[in-house]
Every structure is written in structure tokens, then in C-alpha cells.
Amino acid sequence: xxxxxxxxxxxxxxxxxxxxxxxxxxxxxxxxxxxxxxxxxxxxxxxxxxxxxxxxxxxxxxxxxxxxxxxxxxxxxxxxxxxxxxxxxxxxxxxxxxxxxxxxxxxxxxxxxxxxxxxxxxxxxxxxxxxxxxxxxxxxxxxxxxxxxxxxxxxxxxxxxxxxxxxxxxxxxxxxxxxxxxxxxxxxxxxxxxxxxxxxxxxxxxxxxxxxxxxxxxxxxxxxxxxxxxxxxxxxxxxxxxxxxxxxxxxxxxxxxxxxxxxxxxxxxxxxxxxxxxxxxxxxxxxxxxxxxxxxxxxxxxxxxxxxxxxxxxxxxxxxxxxxxxxxxxxxxxxxxxxxxxxxxxxxxxxxxxxxxxxxxxxxxxxxxxxxxxxxxxxxxxxxxxxxxxxxxxxxxxxxxxxxxxxxxxxxxxxxxxxxxxxxxxxxxxxxxxxxxxxxxxxxxxxxxxxxxxxxxxxxxxxxxxxxxxxxxxxxxxxxxxxxxxxxxxxxxxxxxxxxxxxxxxxxxxxxxxxxxxxxxxxxxxxxxxxxxxxxxxxxxxxxxxxxxxxxxxxxxxxxxxxxxxxxxxxxxxxxxxxxxxxxxxxxxxxxxxxxxxxxxxxxxxxxxxxxxxxxxxxxxxxxxxxxxxxxxxxxxxxxxxxxxxxxxxxxxxxxxxxxxxxxxxxxxxxxxxxxxxxxxxxxxxxxxxxxxxxxxxxxxxxxxxxxxxxxxxxxxxxxxxxxxxxxxxxxxxxxxxxxxxxxxxxxxxxxxxxxxxxxxxxxxxxxxxxxxxxxxxxxxxxxxxxxxxxxxxxxxxxxxxxxxxxxxxxxxxxxxxxxxxxxxxxxxxxxxxxxxxxxxxxxxxxxxxxxxxxxxxxxxxxxxxxxxxxxxxxxxxxxxxxxxxxxxxxxxxxxxxxxxxxxxxxxxxxxxxxxxxxxxxxxxxxxxxxxxxxxxxxxxxxxxxxxxxxxxxxxxxxxxxxxxxxxxxxxxxxxxxxxx
Numbered sequence: 008x009x010x011x012x013x014x015x016x017x018x019x020x021x022x023x024x025x026x027x028x029x030x031x032x033x034x035x036x037x038x039x040x041x042x043x044x045x046x047x048x049x050x051x052x053x054x055x056x057x058x059x060x061x062x063x064x065x066x067x068x069x070x071x072x073x074x075x076x077x078x079x080x081x082x083x084x085x086x087x088x089x090x091x092x093x094x095x096x097x098x099x100x101x102x103x104x105x106x107x108x109x110x111x112x113x114x115x116x117x118x119x120x121x122x123x124x125x126x127x128x129x130x131x132x133x134x135x136x137x138x139x140x141x142x143x144x145x146x147x148x149x150x151x152x153x154x155x156x157x158x159x160x161x162x163x164x165x166x167x168x169x170x171x172x173x174x175x176x177x178x179x180x181x182x183x184x185x186x187x188x189x190x191x192x193x194x195x196x197x198x199x200x201x202x203x204x205x206x207x208x209x210x211x212x213x214x215x216x217x218x219x220x221x222x223x224x225x226x227x228x229x230x231x232x233x234x235x236x237x238x239x240x241x242x243x244x245x246x247x248x249x250x251x252x253x254x255x256x257x258x259x260x261x262x263x264x265x266x267x268x269x270x271x272x273x274x275x276x277x278x279x280x281x282x283x284x285x286x287x288x289x290x291x292x293x294x295x296x297x298x299x300x301x302x303x304x305x306x307x308x309x310x311x312x313x314x315x316x317x318x319x320x321x322x323x324x325x326x327x328x329x330x331x332x333x334x335x336x337x338x339x340x341x342x343x344x345x346x347x348x349x350x351x352x353x354x355x356x357x358x359x360x361x362x363x364x365x366x367x368x369x370x371x372x373x374x375x376x377x378x379x380x381x382x383x384x385x386x387x388x389x390x391x392x393x394x395x396x397x398x399x400x401x402x403x404x405x406x407x408x409x410x411x412x413x414x415x416x417x418x419x420x421x422x423x424x425x426x427x428x429x430x431x432x433x434x435x436x437x438x439x440x441x442x443x444x445x446x447x448x449x450x451x452x453x454x455x456x457x458x459x460x461x462x463x464x465x466x467x468x469x470x471x472x473x474x475x476x477x478x479x480x481x482x483x484x485x486x487x488x489x490x491x492x493x494x495x496x497x498x499x500x501x502x503x504x505x506x507x508x509x510x511x512x513x514x515x516x517x518x519x520x521x522x523x524x525x526x527x528x529x530x531x532x533x534x535x536x537x538x539x540x541x542x543x544x545x546x547x548x549x550x551x552x553x554x555x556x557x558x559x560x561x562x563x564x565x566x567x568x569x570x571x572x573x574x575x576x577x578x579x580x581x582x583x584x585x586x587x588x589x590x591x592x593x594x595x596x597x598x599x600x601x602x603x604x605x606x607x608x609x610x611x612x613x614x615x616x617x618x619x620x621x622x623x624x625x626x627x628x629x630x631x632x633x634x635x636x637x638x639x640x641x642x643x644x645x646x647x648x649x650x651x652x653x654x655x656x657x658x659x660x661x662x663x664x665x666x667x668x669x670x671x672x673x674x675x676x677x678x679x680x681x682x683x684x685x686x687x688x689x690x691x692x693x694x695x696x697x698x699x700x701x702x703x704x705x706x707x708x709x710x711x712x713x714x715x716x717x718x719x720x721x722x723x724x725x726x727x728x729x730x731x732x733x734x735x736x737x738x739x740x741x742x743x744x745x746x747x748x749x750x751x752x753x754x755x756x757x758x759x760x761x762x763x764x765x766x767x768x769x770x771x772x773x774x775x776x777x778x779x780x781x782x783x784x785x786x787x788x789x790x791x792x793x794x795x796x797x798x799x800x801x802x803x804x805x806x807x808x809x810x811x812x813x814x815x816x817x818x819x820x821x822x823x824x825x826x827x828x829x830x831x832x833x834x835x836x837x838x839x840x841x842x843x844x845x846x847x848x849x850x851x852x853x854x855x856x857x858x859x860x861x862x863x864x865x866x867x868x869x870x871x872x873x874x875x876x877x878x879x880x881x882x883x884x885x886x887x888x889x890x891x892x893x894x895x896x897x898x899x900x901x902x903x904x905x906x907x908x909x910x911x912x913x914x915x916x917x918x919x920x921x922x923x924x925x926x927x928x929x930x931x932x933x934x935x936x937x938x939x940x941x942x943x944x945x946x947x948x949x950x951x952x953x954x955x956x957x958x959x960x961x962x963x964x965x966x967x968x969x970x971x972x973x974x975x976x977x978x979x980x981x982x983x984x985x986x987x988x
Contacts, residue, residue: 056899057855057894057899057901058848058855058894060079061846061857063077063079064076064077065743065846067079067155068735069681069735069737069743072616072673073159073160073161073731074683074685074747074749075156075158076098076100077098077153077156078094078098078153090109090110090144090146090148091147091148091154091175092110092111092113093110094154095143095154095173096113096888097857097903098859099842099860099861100116100840100842100859100861100886101113101156102115102882102886102905102907104119104120105960106144108954109144110143110144111143111144113143114882114910115158115170115171116170116171116749116840117865117882117883118171118883119881119882121139121140121691121694121881122168123168123169123172124164124165124167124168124172124173125141125143125172126165126172126174126175127373127393128174128310128375129165130371130373130393130467131165131465131493132393132395133369133394133463133464133497134395135395135397135463138461138463138694138696139167139695141395142367145316145369146292146314147232149212149292150177150178150292150294153176154175154176155176156173157171157174158171159685160688160729162599162618162620162668163471163487163599163618165493166595166622166689168691169690169691169753170691177228177296177312178294179224179226179308180215180298181221181224181298181300183215184217184221184224186214186215187213187214187215188212188213188214189213189988190212190985191209191212191984192208192209192210192983192984193208193983194206194208194981194983195207195233195234195979195980197234197235197236197976197977197979198978198979198980199238199979200235200237201237201283202235202237203237203285203286207233209230209232209981210230210231211228211230212227212229214227214228215227215296222299222301223297223298225297225298227293227295229292230290230291231290231291232291233289235285235286236288236976237283237284237285238284238975238976239283239533239976240284240534240972240973241430241534241540241970241973242281242326243431244280244917244918245277245919245924246276246277246916246965246969247275247276247331247711248272248874248920248922248924249273249274249275250271250272253331254273255332255333257335261337261350263339263348264339265339265340266340266343268343269343269344269874273338273345274344274964275338275351276346276349276431278327278329280327280359281324281326281533281534281549282323283322284320284321286318286319286320287318287319288319289316290317291313291316292313293313294313296310297310305376307376307377308373308374309372310371311372314368315366316366316367317365317367317401318364319402320364322360322361322362322363323549324358324359324360325356325359325550327355327423328644329349329351329354329421329423330353330643330709330794332794334351334352335351335352336350338350341968343872345965345966345968347425347426347968348422348423348425348426350421351421352791352793353416353643354644354794355414356414356418357413357414358550358551358552359411360557361554362402362405362409362410363402363409364399365397365401365408366398367395367397368394368396368398369394369395369396372392373393374390374391375387376388376389382477383474383475383476383477383478384472384473385472385473386470386471386472387469387470389467389469391465391467393466394465396460396462396463397460397462399460400458406456406458407456407457407458407504408458409456409558410455411453411454411554412452412454413449413451413520414449414452414512415437415444415448416512417437417438417448417512418435418437421434422435428537428539428540429538429540429973430970431970432539432544432545433545433546434546442546443548446522446524446527447522449525449550450520451512452512454504455503456503456504457502458500458501458503459499460500461497461500463496464495464496465493465494467491467492469489469490469491470489470490471487472488473485473486473487473488474486474488483604484604484605485603486600486601486603487599487602487618492595492596492597493593493595494592494593494595496590496591497592498588498589499588499589500589501589503706505647505706520557524553524556525550525552526550526551528548528550528551529547530542530544530546530547536957536959588631589628590699591626591699591720592625592626593625593626593692594624594625595625597623598621599620601618601619602618603615604617608674611674612674612675613672613674614671614672614674615671616670617668618668620667620668620669621666622664623662624663625661626720626721627659627660628658628659628661628698628700629658629659630656630657630699630701630718631656632703633650633651634651634655635648635651635766636650638769638770638815640801640813641811641812641813643794643795643797643799644709644794644795645709646707647706647707648705648706648707648708657700657701659700659718659720660720661698663723665688665690667687667688667689669686669687670687671683671684671685679736680734680737681737682734683732683733684731684732685729686729686730686731687728687729688726689727690725690726691725692725693719693723693724693757693829697719697757698720699718701717702715703717704824708824709918712918714826714827715764715824716826716827716828717826717828718829719828719829722757722829722830723755723831724755725754729750730749730750730751732748733746733748739847741846743845744844745845746842746844747843748842749839749841750837751839752835752837753836753837754835756835756836756878757829757830757831757832758829758832758876758878759827759828759829759830759878759914760827760829760830761826761827762825763823763825764823764826765823769821770816770817770820770822771815771819771823772816777801777806777816781796782797785797832878836865836866836867838863838864838865838880838883839865840862841861843860844858844859845858853895853896854891854892854893855893855894856891856892858890859888860887861885861887863883867879868883869914871925874922877914877925879914881910881911882910882911882912883910884907884910885907885908887905888904889904890902890904898938899937900938900939901936902935902936903934904932904933905933906930907931909929910928911925911926911927912927924965924969926964927963927971929960929961929962929967932956933953933954935952935954936951936952937950937951937952945987945988946987947987949983949984949985950981950982952978952981953980953981954978954979956978957977959974959976960974960976961973961974
């Protein structure tokens with residue numbers, strides 16, 4: 008234990024607790040000499056370990072203004088969390104979204120990642136790619152002292168955190184003089200791994216030291232982690248709404264219609280596919296800190312933070328593609344109009360191989376000058392230059408994200424069946440008279456390559472000051488004030504190859520793919536945690552093939568005149584036309600003033616904070632967009648937009664200003680009970696993707712998915728008026744209970760409206776004279792007018808060129824595009840909820856537990872029965888966390904459970920219809936555990952288990968019966984040691 012002393016006053020106590028929590032180094036670097044208390048001073052014993060970190064977090068919560076929660080370094084180290092997002096989910100009101108089985112981004116009080124601001128030492132951080140959302144999965148906990156979550160408005164904080172502001176506080180060597188160091192080594196075993204290494208390493212370390220009588224300080228932290236794992240999944244890309252008049256007139260024996268809730272429409276799956284994704288990921292983090300304190304009143308800090316996450320994946324998949332109308336042979340609808348069974352002709356079944364390597368680089372260089380000018384004035388100047396860059400073409404052999412699809416359309420029909428189990432089943436009736444295609448019958452459908460890097464830059468300068476009142480006999484304690492200028496620039500680039508290697512099936516192509524290239528696999532062990540998965544699922548087999556070999560064979564056969572014989576494959580010649588380029592800038596100037604008042608009201612000690620922040624923002628945007636020329640029909644189920652050569656430059660500008668007042672009251676009702684009331688306004692700026700200018704058209708406008716979209720630089724930010732009321736009971740040294748009520752009324756809510764538009768020159772082959780001719784001819788011959796049969800009619804009657812491409816005629820009708828654009832709504836929407844938390848330790852037994860729950864409600868929920876456009880609050884859900892621990896005599900054991908109810912991920916599906924269907928995430932609950940044992944004062948060994956209950960992920964559309972995805976990862980375990988010296 009460490010003993011320190013200080014003179015106890017009301018203000019000094021609060022400041023010491025605050026500074027001790029926010030500037031503390033990780034516990035392994037918190038050793039100090041024992042001091043003897045002087046007369047008149049109060050001895051304070053700082054407890055280490057889990058209990059000590061809980062005390063520090065609790066003290067920070069108690070002493071802060073507004074509603075603040077925190078996690079200190081010891082908890083970060085002894086939670087089995089792989090990154091900062093997973094650590095934050097332990098805080099009341101915080102839930103996380105997951106990517107590849109790990110926490111990625113946070114939702115606070117029902118407000119998703121775009122509504123929460125992440126700062127590093129008080130500096131606004133850029134989002135990942137063309138987004139504001141900072142991906143916390145790319146940051147490890149090494150070098151992090153404290154995670155603070157500010158839930159209420161503060162004039163001094165940068166704006167943008169309507170839900171909350173997360174401040175990541177890193178180590179400062181001068182805050183803990185002397186040499187402090189630790190190094191940890193881990194071995195990670197992911198039970199899902201198949202293609203990668205069964206044991207992957209993680210090494211991390213922290214070092215700090217001070218020199219020249221603590222005038223200079225140096226700190227270094229680093230981590231390197233590798234993880235290999237496998238994701239198994241079943242997916243539907245979207246559900247297509249079919250109005251009653253679009254349903255085919257079938258024999259009543261072929262239809263089971265149970266509709267009662269929705270009677271004017273039905274919903275059918277656009278596809279059904281299954282996949283196995285083998286992933287290798289590396290993550291590096293590092294930070295350098297230099298500090299200089301020539302006098303006690305002045306400190307200069309320079310820090311550089313860098314992270315890199317590289318993720319490579321090789322995927323295989325298999326499945327079917329559907330179109331509707333005359334293709335439907337039989338179906339069964341449930342009470343909500345969802346097809347739980349459908350027999351559909353035409354189109355294809357296929358096998359897919361995909362490859363992608365994505366690298367995310369983040370850098371931040373910061374300089375801070377902190378000067379205590381005199382006893383009454385403190386000034387701070389802070390500057391940082393940061394960026395976050397994502398590159399999905401880091402595979403130098405491929406230069407993009409690539410996919411090749413092989414299969415066949417030689418089938419009678421496909422059957423989708425989701426009447427039993429948790430995984431939809433598929434039956435394909437092949438023309439060969441069996442339920443299984445042979446390798447000799449597989450030919451080329453298409454390949455496609457996508458390259459879409461993005462970068463976000465933030466340059467920010469902040470001047471902050473604090474004036475402490477000693478001149479006036481009033482209860483004003485201090486005045487905080489400041490100015491900031493933030494320049495944010497975001498750029499996005501998108502290039503798409505179009506569909507290459509067909510598209511469409513040609514039996515003559517089978518000659519370039521020998522039977523020996525294909526390997527038959529069964530589905531035993533696949534999605535076996537789901538009812539309906541494993542060896543019993545249909546189809547019970549799939550073929551895999553080598554990605555490199557398939558690409559090389561395909562390109563050599565179909566593009567010999569482009570790449571030349573013997574060349575390695577290169578996708579550069581295959582990108583269609585010029586890529587689109589988007590740029591958005593935000594330039595914000597802000598000023599604030601914030602006051603703190605301390606006084607006694609009767610027997611109660613009261614602290615009041617009041618302030619205001621004013622900001623002006625300008626949003627210039629430029630876009631270089633592709634101009635559509637025509638839409639070609641290139642295969643039965645594939646349509647391609649052909650764009651003009653070159654790009655069209657378009658410029659847009661928007662601007663706005665905001666006034667953000669805030670008011671906090673904290674009352675010490677008793678020595679143990681604190682009551683708080685907060686009111687304030689906060690904002691979240693519009694998603695960056697909605698601000699970019701230009702009108703963009705779908706490059707693959709399939710029937711039912713002819714879409715175009717435009718941005719709007721004049722979007723105003725979401726603006727919320729917030730009310731918080733909370734009561735906290737600190738009844739023991741490391742124990743407390745709290746209840747909080749909150750209400751947020753959001754104005755300027757952004758809604759996306761759509762309208763059907765036609766553009767001169769863009770004509771539609773669909774339902775044109777030739778299309779209708781084909782339908783009439785097929786029906787007259789007694790044949791089913793499926794899209795495959797219509798396409799074959801076009802080819803056989805000379806309406807297609809030698810490559811099977813059908814181009815529009817002048818007598819074809821204009822295409823109707825569903826064109827969407829965002830705008831601000833005049834309506835106000837409200838979210839309200841309750842937060843409950845308890846933390847309790849059982850005396851000196853070593854046992855303790857913590858539990859919290861957040862219940863959220865509001866008038867922004869998604870109504871699945873409403874077929875009109877909706878804009879619900881994405882991410883709103885109830886959540887709960889529970890942890891139990893034991894820590895005594897060098898042994899600490901912790902088990903945690905994180906639960907989240909179902910929630911809306913977003914509006915829209917990649918292949919869904921234009922009726923704004925939702926993507927929803929099912930209820931999720933994960934158990935993690937860790938065991939730490941201190942071999943001696945320097946060495947700790949530990950074992951961690953993540954997702955030890957083998958929880959799976961599942962998503963759906965409007966209703967649970969509208970299956971969208973199921974994912975299975977498996978548990979993973981870590982064995983390691985940590986040495987401090």
C-alpha cells in the first residue's frame with residue numbers, strides 16, 4: 008500500500024481526488040516512498056488492485072460536476088477486455104457494437120457511435136474513414152491512465168457528444184516521478200481458428216522516467232497484438248417488398264397466406280448465402296511523451312500517439328440469388344407477410360471466393376503548454392494535428408477488395424425454407440436431376456473489385472484559462488474560459504471494376520476451370536451452435552477453390568487482349584471509368600465561459616456550474632462524380648450502369664452557428680448522499696457521408712433497386728436539450744449505489760426522404776417493347792416468363808451483342824430512380840431513461856460485485872408495420888452489466904456479463920427494397936472472465952477467457968422472421984505474464 012498526506016479542506020479534497028484519478032499512471036507504475044504524516048495532516052491510504060481502482064473511479068464520479076463515470080488503469084488491466092470499447096461497456100449506460108467478435112464502437116443511453124465524441128487528452132479525434140465514429144477497437148489499454156465518460160453538457164468540452172463525450176487520458180511521467188516500467192506477454196488462442204495459427208502473440212510495455220530533479224519526463228508505451236480467427240455466417244442481403252398486384256396469379260394449392268397484420272404486401276428474400284471467413288489481424292499501438300517543467304508553475308508536454316490495424320481475410324461462400332414476379336412458383340406467408348417458404352425459378356446458385364486486406368492508420372501529434380501565471384490565473388495552450396486513414400487496397404497483389412463468383416444457372420428452381428430452426432435452409436433442383444451440382448457444370452459468373460479508401464484529418468488549437476476568485480467576497484470559486492479553432496477535412500475515393508468475367512453463365516467457360524480446381528466440403532461443424540446448422544443443414548455441401556488460380560484463369564481467358572499472356576493479374580485495367588471523389592471540410596470557431604459557485608445553503612454544501620459555448624461552423628464540400636450514360640442488361644440478374652469518361656466537378660457550401668448553455672447543481676445532502684441536477688444543450692453534427700455533395704447513381708441497378716442519392720452540406724446538427732437528475736449513496740469506502748433519470752429532446756433530426764425521378768437519356772430495358780415482346784412470346788409458348796427466360800429470348804433473337812450485353816433502345820421508357828436526400832425535420836424527438844448502479848465490497852473478505860442497468864424509451868422507435876419512410880434512433884436499447892470479483896493475497900478473479908437488448912442497427916439493407924427496411928440486431932449477452940496471480944511484487948501471471956459462453960450474433964429486418972444474418976465465432980483464451988520493475 009502507499010501512504011500519502013495532504014491538508015484537508017473542502018476544495019482541496021475535491022481537487023486532489025480529481026487530479027489523482029485523472030493523472031494517475033497504471034497501477035504497476037504507482038509505487039512511492041511511505042511518508043510520515045505531520046501534525047495537523049490527515050493520513051490517506053491509497054489501496055491498489057481492483058478495489059483501489061474502484062475507489063478511484065468512485066471518487067472521480069463523486070467529485071465531478073455533472074454526471075461522470077470512469078474506469079482507471081487497474082481495472083483496464085484486470086478486465087478481460089481486448090480494447091478500449093470493451094472496457095467502456097462496463098460503465099452504466101454504455102453498450103457496444105461488435106465487429107469480428109470484438110467491441111468496436113459505443114452507444115451511450117441509446118445514442119449510437121455517430122452521436123458520441125471521442126477525445127484524447129481533451130482533443131477531438133478523427134473518425135475512421137468517411138465517418139465521425141472513432142473505432143476504439145484499434146486502441147489497446149497500454150499507456151492509458153483513465154477513461155472518462157462525461158454524460159452531461161459542459162461548456163468547456165468540445166462539442167459533438169450529444170450522447171456522451173469519452174476522454175482517453177494517457178500517462179504523464181511527471182505525474183509519477185521516478186522510473187516506472189512494466190512489460191506483459193500473452194499468448195492468444197481463438198477456438199474458432201482453422202487456417203491461421205492456433206496461438207498468436209501479444210506483447211506490450213510501458214516505461215516512464217524523470218530526470219534532473221524531475222525537470223524532464225519521458226514516457227513510452229507500446230503494444231503488438233496478432234489474432235487469427237474464423238467467422239462463420241449465414242446471410243440475406245435484403246428483403247424485397249412485393250405489393251399485392253406484383254404477386255403472380257398462382258394455383259391456390261401453391262399458396263399459403265397467413266397474413267393478418269400486413270395484408271397489402273409481402274416480403275421475399277433477395278438471396279440466401281452462407282460463408283466462412285478466415286481472418287488474420289495485427290494491431291500496433293505506441294505513444295511517446297516528453298515533458299519539461301523548468302519551474303513548478305509551467306509544464307510543457309509533447310506527445311505522439313500512433314496506431315495501426317491491419318486485417319486480412321480470405322472468404323468462401325455459397326448460396327442463391329432470387330428475382331420475383333413471374334419467377335415465383337409457390338410461397339407461404341406468415342401473419343406479417345414474410346415469406347417463410349418460397350419456390351423460385353430462374354437466376355442461379357453459386358460459389359464465391361473473396362479476398363481483402365484493410366489497413367487503418369491513426370496518428371496524433373500534440374503540444375500542450377500549461378502555465379500557472381499567478382495564484383489566480385492559469386492558462387493552457389494546446390495544439391494537435393491528427394489523422395485517421397483507411398485503405399482497403401493494402402493487398403499489393405490485388406490493390407483492392409476482390410471477389411470471384413462461379414456457379415451455374417442450369418437449375419429448375421430454388422427453395423427457401425425458414426419454417427423451422429434458426430438458420431434458413433435452401434434446396435436447389437438442378438437440371439442434372441440431383442440436388443447437387445458437379446464440378447464439371449460450374450462456370451464463370453463474374454468478378455468484381457472495389458477500392459474505397461478514406462481519410463479524416465483534424466487540426467485543432469485550444470486556448471483555455473481559469474481565473475480563481477480571491478478578490479471578491481462572493482461564492483464564485485472560479486471562471487473557466489477559452490477559444491478553439493477546429494479544422495476537419497474528410498476525403499473519400501471510390502472505384503468499382505464493374506462485373507468482370509462474364510457476367511452471366513456460359514457453358515463454354517467451364518473449360519477454363521478444371522474439375523481438379525474444386526474441393527467438395529460438407530457442412531458438419533458449420534454454424535453448429537444454431538438450431539438448423541451443422542451437418543443437418545441444406546445445402547449440406549459446398550465447393551471451395553483457390554482465389555488466385557480462379558482469377559488468373561478467368562482473366563487469361565477473357566482479357567488476354569488487355570493484360571497480355573503471362574502477366575500477373577492486375578485489376579487496374581478493369582475499373583470502369585473514373586472513380587468518384589468526395590471531400591468535406593468543417594471549420595469551427597468556438598468560445599466558451601463557465602463559472603463555478605460554492606456555498607452552503609442551510610446545512611447543505613452546494614456547488615453550481617453555469618456556462619455557455621458559442622460556435623460557428625462552415626462546411627465546404629467538393630465532389631467529382633461520375634455521370635451515368637446508360638444502363639445495360641448484362642446477365643439475367645445483373646444490370647450495370649455505364650458512366651461517361653471523366654468526372655464532373657461540383658462545389659457546395661453550408662454554414663450554421665449554435666449557442667450551447669449548461670447548468671449543473673450538486674448538493675451534498677448528507678456526508679454520504681449526493682444529489683445532482685443538470686440541464687444543458689449539446690449537439691452532434693450530421694454524419695459526414697450525408698454532407699458530401701453530388702448525386703451518385705447505383706452502379707448495379709438491379710430491378711427493384713434502381714437508386715440514386717445526394718448529400719446536403721446545409722444540414723444543421725442534431726441539437727438536444729438535456730435534463731439529468733441523479734442520487735448517489737456512497738455508503739462505504741468502495742461501495743455505492745446510484746439512480747439517475749435522464750431526458751433528451753432532439754431537434755433538427757435528420758430524415759432521409761425519397762422521390763421517384765427520371766433523367767433524360769437513361770432508358771429502361773425492363774418493361775420496354777422488347778421485354779414485353781419476350782413475355783408475350785414465352786407465355787404464348789406455355790413457358791414461364793422468368794428473368795432468365797426473358798434474357799435468353801433477348802440473346803436468341805439478336806437483341807444482345809456477342810458478349811451477351813443488351814443496351815437500351817430509344818423507344819424504351821425512362822428508368823425510374825428512387826432518389827434520396829437528407830434534410831432536417833421540424834419535429835422534436837424525445838429519449839428518456841433510467842440508470843441504476845450498485846458497487847459493493849464485502850468488508851475484508853476480498854469479495855465484491857458490481858451491477859448496472861439502463862432502461863431507455865422514447866418516441867424514436869422503429870415501427871415494423873409502417874411501410875413509409877422512417878428515421879428511428881439507431882442503437883437505442885436496454886443494457887445491463889454484472890461483475891463479481893475476488894481479490895486477496897495476490898489472487899484476483901473477475902467474471903463479467905454484458906447484456907444488450909435488440910436494437911436497430913440502421914435503416915436500409917444492401918439489397919433491400921426502397922421502403923426503408925431496418926436492420927436489427929438480436930439480444931446479445933457475453934460472459935468474460937480473468938484470473939490474475941501475483942507471484943511476487945514484480946511478477947503477475949494471468950488467464951483470460953472471452954465469450955466463454957460461446958454467444959452468437961443474429962440480425963433480422965422488419966420482423967424476426969426476416970432473417971438477415973447469423974454469426975458464430977467461438978470463445979478465445981489468453982495466457983500471459985506481466986512483470987513490473
